[in-house]
Amino acid sequence: MNEQAQAVLSEEDLREREEQAIRGLANAYSRMREEISKVIVGQTDVVDQILIAMFSRGHCLLVGVPGLAKTLLVSTISGILQLSFRRIQFTPDLMPSDITGTDVLQDDPETGQRKFEFMQGPLFTHVLLADEINRTPPKTQAALLEAMQERHVTVGSHTYRLPTPFFVLATQNPIEQEGTYPLPEAQLDRFMFNTVVKYPSAAEELLILKQTTSGEEPQLSHALTGKQVLALQEVVRKVPVPEHVFVYARDLVRATRPDEPDARDFIKNYISWGAGPRAGQYLIVGAKARAILEGRFHVTTEDVKSVAHPVLRHRIVTTFQANSEGISTEDVVDMLLRDVPVELHERAKRHARK
Numbered sequence: 001m002n003e004q005a006q007a008v009l010s011e012e013d014l015r016e017r018e019e020q021a022i023r024g025l026a027n028a029y030s031r032m033r034e035e036i037s038k039v040i041v042g043q044t045d046v047v048d049q050i051l052i053a054m055f056s057r058g059h060c061l062l063v064g065v066p067g068l069a070k071t072l073l074v075s076t077i078s079g080i081l082q083l084s085f086r087r088i089q090f091t092p093d094l095m096p097s098d099i100t101g102t103d104v105l106q107d108d109p110e111t112g113q114r115k116f117e118f119m120q121g122p123l124f125t126h127v128l129l130a131d132e133i134n135r136t137p138p139k140t141q142a143a144l145l146e147a148m149q150e151r152h153v154t155v156g157s158h159t160y161r162l163p164t165p166f167f168v169l170a171t172q173n174p175i176e177q178e179g180t181y182p183l184p185e186a187q188l189d190r191f192m193f194n195t196v197v198k199y200p201s202a203a204e205e206l207l208i209l210k211q212t213t214s215g216e217e218p219q220l221s222h223a224l225t226g227k228q229v230l231a232l233q234e235v236v237r238k239v240p241v242p243e244h245v246f247v248y249a250r251d252l253v254r255a256t257r258p259d260e261p262d263a264r265d266f267i268k269n270y271i272s273w274g275a276g277p278r279a280g281q282y283l284i285v286g287a288k289a290r291a292i293l294e295g296r297f298h299v300t301t302e303d304v305k306s307v308a309h310p311v312l313r314h315r316i317v318t319t320f321q322a323n324s325e326g327i328s329t330e331d332v333v334d335m336l337l338r339d340v341p342v343e344l345h346e347r348a349k350r351h352a353r354k
Contacts, residue, residue, distance in 0.1 A: 025055070025232045026295040031223045035080045038218040040073050041211065042204035049195045049310050050077065050169070052289040054229070055236050058192025058282065059148055059168040061133075061314065065175055068197045074129045074169045080223045083126035084163070090136035096143035099123050100153045101160075118155060123147055126163055126226060130170035134180045141187055144168065148190045165229050185273075185317075192282045193307075194314035239288040241299045248301045249283040252308065252340050256316050256332075264339060270322035270332055275315035282311045301342050309333050 029051060036047055046062070050073070053060040062070045071087070078085035088099055101121035105114055122128070123144075133141065147153055148168055152161045170191070172183075188194070200208060224232070254260055257274030258267050267274070287303035313329045322332070 022235070022292055022295060022297050025235055025292050028224050028228070028232065029293045031221075032077075032080060035220050035223055036073070036076055038220060039076045040069055041208045042200045043069070043073065043197065046073070046195055046197050048290075048293075049193050049307075050074075052286055052293065052307065053192045054165075054167050055233055055292070056192060056282070056285040056289045057165070057233050058285070059170070059190060060193045060195055061188070061191040062169060062171045062195050062197050063174050064171070064197030065199075066173060068199070070171045070197055071129060071131060074127065076220065078127040080220050081127075081229060082222045082225045083165070083229070085127045085129070086122040086125040087129040087131055088122050089131050090133050090140070092136060094136045094140050096140050097121070097155075099140065100143050100147070100155060103156060118158065118160065120160075123153060124160075124162060126165055126167065128166075128168045130168060132173060133170040134172050134183055137181055138184060141181065141183060145187055145190060163226075165226060165233065188314045189276065189278055191314065192286065193310035195310050196313075236285070236289045236292055239292055239297060239299060241284060241288065245287070245299050245301055245304060246284065248340070248342060249280050249287070249304050252283065252304065252336060253277070253280040253312075255336050255340050256312065264335075266332070266335055266339075270319055270325075270327050271316050272319045273317040275312055279311055279315050283307060286311060305337055305342075308337060312336075 032051065033047065040047065050060050050062075054077075062074075064070055075085060075087070088094075099121050100123050101119050103116040104119045106117045107114055130144065133144075147162060147166070151164070151166050152159050154160075168191075173180075199205075253275050255264065256267065256271060256279075257263060258271050260274075283304050284299075286307035287299045290303045290306055291297070291299045309330065312333050316329050316332060318327065318329060318332070322328075
């Protein structure tokens with residue numbers, strides 16, 4: 001077999017492996033949705049966004065009123081993924097060492113001497129639920145920054161790696177403001193998605209009442225292991241993205257900035273600060289994950305548009321004029337999706353093919 005034939009064969013093998021990986025992730029996604037539906041009624045968009053964030057190595061902020069099963073959803077996902085799970089109830093008196101861990105003076109039974117040993121905090125887990133994260137002061141909120149971005153914790157002069165995969169799901173109540181500390185922009189930017197958990201529909205709420213008052217406990221089956229999750233995260237990163245999709249994601253993010261020379265009038269009126277480059281990164285990675293979960297190994301502009309709201313809604317700051325007119329970040333993202341032309345990028349794609 002000559003070198004050219006070997007190269008063709010290796011390309012075919014690589015394509016076959018990629019197709020198998022796509023089918024594996026799509027099948028795993030289907031199994032996870034099926035298992036989650038045994039416990040959680042409805043909330044399909046919320047489940048999709050959490051899974052997309054997880055397979056993209058991102059973190060997710062869940063915003064919704066109490067009683068919408070946010071905590072139950074997180075614990076269910078960690079259970080079917082065979083991942084360790086810990087929950088931290090954030091309170092005003094919580095200290096950074098309460099979540100990261102601290103050095104404790106211990107007696108060495110062999111030498112009889114005392115030495116400091118690091119006692120791991122609840123942060124050392126695969127899936128961390130930061131419940132009501134806005135109820136703790138900024139000092140403790142900031143303790144999560146290093147862990148979320150760098151995947152390690154520094155205590156004293158030592159740095160400790162967190163287990164992989166590592167995924168933070170934080171919840172926040174949008175109604176109560178008394179005794180809360182709004183998350184700073186730097187920490188909000190660490191969350192890939194800001195997912196809004198809405199009330200169920202009438203049919204879904206009726207089903208919830210029937211399921212949760214019968215006394216029957218659903219039996220969940222494991223869908224993936226930690227190693228499989230890591231492997232699937234690698235698959236998502238390898239999904240090819242056409243040039244016109246990169247350009248569309250870039251234009252969508254830059255259109256949120258009021259100081260750009262070609263900024264839209266409604267952006268200048270309604271936005272004081274726009275999204276940074278990390279928003280574009282998450283738009284692309286999220287679009288990759290969505291494409292794979294749907295069984296496709298290519299990304300379209302529709303994939304980017306589908307993740308635009310959870311990526312952008314917490315990365316743009318509205319002006320006083322927007323607030324006085326009742327214009328929310330959701331409304332601004334809707335305007336952008338209508339205003340930023342997709343047709344130009346599609347024509348560029350067709351021209352490149354010719």
